[in-house]
Amino acid sequence: MSAAGLPFTPAAVIFDMDGLMLDSERAIIDCMAQAARECGYHDLPDVLWLSMVGHSEAVCRHLLDEAVGEAGRDAILQCSHLLYDAVVAAGVPHRPGIVAMLDFLEARGMPRAVATSTRRPLALRKLEAAGLLPRFHAICTSSDVQHPKPAPDIYLLAATSLGVDPAHCLVLEDSPTGLRAALAAGMHPIQIPDLLEPDDAVRALGHTILPSLDDARLLLERRLSASLVV
Structure with missing residues (x-):
């Protein structure tokens, strides 16, 4: 076209x-990266967060599984959800x-x-x-x-x-x-x-x-x- x-x-x-x-994509990525650091994962590459853009929650969980395992995934997601909730409450x-x-x-x-x-x-x-x-x-x-x-x-x-x-x-x-x-x-x-x-x-x-x-x-x-x- x-x-x-x-x-x-x-x-x-x-x-x-x-x-x-x-x-919101930038906010989501920032919250995920911050959550990873707070959970002790300091070396995850930016390309990991970019690879999640536009995908469903299930795909994002799978990508995190591959990067940090299930326990790390759950910890990062729990922390990032709390961070992102504050962003949403303020209005994206x-x-x-x-x-x-x-x-x-x-x-x-x-x-x-x-x-x-x-x-x-x-x-x-x-x-x-x-x-x-x-x-x-x-x-x-x-x-x-x-x-x-x-x-x-x-x-x-x-x-x-x-x-x-x-x-x-x-x-x-x-x-x-x-x-x-x-x-x-x-x-x-x-x-x-x-x-x-x-x-x-x-x-x-x-x-x-x-x-x-x-x-x-x-x-x-x-x-x-x-x-x-x-």
């Missing part, structure tokens, strides 16, 4: 949460452009959903603390599906919740894992990278990659304006 224009007029927009709407900062994007879509009556790999209780707390929860028609989380991203389940659930055919859904994602989930669901994704830059394999998928939500909003605005003219 060329960044010059969208090839279709969306009937709904589905948002990833962490790293796309909320600047927005990613640039999310409020303007939501204002734009609300003004046009565009159906909106969240599709996040975060478990439901934490996802709702994060969205509420950030003031974004009321701005969506549906919230779909990893608690609601059998198979997490990169399986398409969560995006298909979001489309069903909105009553929109998956082929008519625009997806906004930051991670390669979420991108592949959206493509597997038969949707049209725009990737706005955060911590993970797309490699050659990801770029070969042929989707749109943009630097910011503001760029995505302008692209969508041009498409919707053209549809009105036609």
Whole structure:
């Protein structure tokens, strides 16, 4: 898909949460790294934390198992959850452009959903603390599906919740894992990278990659304006 224009007029927009709407990936990584140090693991590489971006809790637990074993994993996760709870309670900062994007879509009556790999209780707390929860028609989380991203389940659930055919859904994602989930669901994704830059394999998928939500909003605005003219 060329960044010059969208090839279709969306009937709904589905948002990833962490790293796309909320600047939470950095906070999560910082909390995990701090927790590891507090538990006595001082030499874990940054690439370990980056490898968890966009993945489900089960995948992250497995990666920690491989790095420090089950006992170390449980200690790190318990400590990191406490650290991250304090961050969430204070309100995770927005990613640039999310409020303007939501204002734009609300003004046009565009159906909106969240599709996040975060478990439901934490996802709702994060969205509420950030003031974004009321701005969506549906919230779909990893608690609601059998198979997490990169399986398409969560995006298909979001489309069903909105009553929109998956082929008519625009997806906004930051991670390669979420991108592949959206493509597997038969949707049209725009990737706005955060911590993970797309490699050659990801770029070969042929989707749109943009630097910011503001760029995505302008692209969508041009498409919707053209549809009105036609």
